[in-house]
Amino acid sequence: MTTTSTPPRKRLFIRTWGCQMNVYDSGRMADVLAPIGYAPAETPDGADMVILNTCHIREKATEKLFSELGRLREAKATKRAAGGEMVLAVAGCVAQAEGAEITARAPWVDIVLGPQTYHKLPEMVARASRAAGAVIECDFPAEDKFDHLPDAAAPPGVTAFLTVQEGCDKFCSFCVVPYTRGAEFSRPVAGVLAEARRLVSAGAREISLLGQNVNAYHGEGPDGRSWGLGRLLRALAEIPGLRRLRYTTSHPRDVDDDLIAAHRELPQLMPFLHLPVQSGSDRVLAAMNRGHTADDFLRIADRLREARPDLAFSSDFIAGHPGETTAEFEQTMVLVRRVGFAQAYSFKYSARPGTPAAGAPHQVPEAEKDARLQALQALLRDQQDAFNRSRVGMTFPVLFTGPGRHAGQVAGRTPWLQPLHLSGQLGLVGTEASVTVLAAHPNSLSGLLAAGRDADNVQPAEEPAPA
Numbered sequence: 001m002t003t004t005s006t007p008p009r010k011r012l013f014i015r016t017w018g019c020q021m022n023v024y025d026s027g028r029m030a031d032v033l034a035p036i037g038y039a040p041a042e043t044p045d046g047a048d049m050v051i052l053n054t055c056h057i058r059e060k061a062t063e064k065l066f067s068e069l070g071r072l073r074e075a076k077a078t079k080r081a082a083g084g085e086m087v088l089a090v091a092g093c094v095a096q097a098e099g100a101e102i103t104a105r106a107p108w109v110d111i112v113l114g115p116q117t118y119h120k121l122p123e124m125v126a127r128a129s130r131a132a133g134a135v136i137e138c139d140f141p142a143e144d145k146f147d148h149l150p151d152a153a154a155p156p157g158v159t160a161f162l163t164v165q166e167g168c169d170k171f172c173s174f175c176v177v178p179y180t181r182g183a184e185f186s187r188p189v190a191g192v193l194a195e196a197r198r199l200v201s202a203g204a205r206e207i208s209l210l211g212q213n214v215n216a217y218h219g220e221g222p223d224g225r226s227w228g229l230g231r232l233l234r235a236l237a238e239i240p241g242l243r244r245l246r247y248t249t250s251h252p253r254d255v256d257d258d259l260i261a262a263h264r265e266l267p268q269l270m271p272f273l274h275l276p277v278q279s280g281s282d283r284v285l286a287a288m289n290r291g292h293t294a295d296d297f298l299r300i301a302d303r304l305r306e307a308r309p310d311l312a313f314s315s316d317f318i319a320g321h322p323g324e325t326t327a328e329f330e331q332t333m334v335l336v337r338r339v340g341f342a343q344a345y346s347f348k349y350s351a352r353p354g355t356p357a358a359g360a361p362h363q364v365p366e367a368e369k370d371a372r373l374q375a376l377q378a379l380l381r382d383q384q385d386a387f388n389r390s391r392v393g394m395t396f397p398v399l400f401t402g403p404g405r406h407a408g409q410v411a412g413r414t415p416w417l418q419p420l421h422l423s424g425q426l427g428l429v430g431t432e433a434s435v436t437v438l439a440a441h442p443n444s445l446s447g448l449l450a451a452g453r454d455a456d457n458v459q460p461a462e463e464p465a466p467a
């Protein structure tokens, strides 16, 4: 009989709320914990460690967290009754905002860590198992946490995220991000390129660069100079095998000429851009401290479309910011009709404690906010449907990412990030192939492989019909 020195695998369950940056962070937390024996688990039941990676951007984040913690208290007690221990950690923006308040209300939590400290998790786990009290790490340390993270333990999918920038200095009136994620920070170019090369050699074909304000990117280049996002995208586009690039989330104020030129020059840069505008009223935009007018946004959208005629937009909107009148809300509807969005996220304003708008006079009544949001969402939904329908009959490259929902299907994404499925072989996964779209469904497209054509000799997609 052989003996093995491999320590028993410990089970790690991570629950992720919020944006793609949190999804990326959860992946990196798993990577950091892999060398000390933690392997991903599908459920929290019986897990040796549970991390709740929280998001504070919208309503009731704290309440949701505490109700989840209530459930986990029982799971932890069950584990202990069975002779085991469950390490319970709260990470992300609610952890950053609430800090020690979390362990005061839920003393069964072992670790509270902010988004800038997750590379220290193994040390925190060790301290938590020694310490009588909880371990709280919510600083914004000056060191670059990315230098302290191991290479990814799990292989990426065909599409991968790569965080290049964190934090925000813009202080929009309604938003907690500058308080929870701290000041803007850009990773140096060399680290980004090295991570991208690793992702591609492990099978990624599409990389989405992430950052709260990704187009404010100003990382140090190998030449010692500050590189903007356009320059970074050009360097990434040279990586052999990397077919597609995207970036999110951008601020209209930081769309510069070089970034627009990158959209013109780089076929790898996908013709779909998430560019939040929040409102169509200049007075509301000023109250939001956005630093741009409705017209600025329209001009930027026009210039981007001129550079890349098949470019489609996604955006974020807030209905019912304090002080927003009915006429001002109507200006948002006018802007939406003028731009024509392929996709959008829209929210009812909700007060975030500690932000300037939370204490502003003239809060819009709930019923009025509901009515505005409904009208806005109906218009955006119509535009999304029209955009999806406008793809029917077109032929363009689709990147296949995995099996479809039904047997015999493969699924992929279009250049505009629409899910697409067709009857086909799993051998297509990881490749880009030309597809002719046959039908538009509420949230996806279906199509047929365009015989005899591959992504390298595909016809350019036609200009989208106005949505």
Ligand code: 5AD
Pocket: 057, 058, 174, 175, 176, 276, 278, 316, 317, 318, 347, 348, 349, 350, 351, 352
């Ligand atoms: N209320 C409503 N929506 C908000 N967002 C951010 N903060 C709030 C808030 N307090 C929305 C913005 C932002 C998106 C990520 O979430 O539209 O772009």
Ligand code: SF4
Pocket: 168, 169, 170, 171, 172, 175, 176, 177, 178, 212, 213, 251
């Ligand atoms: Fe929040 Fe505004 Fe910064 Fe976006 S730009 S993260 S909305 S403060």
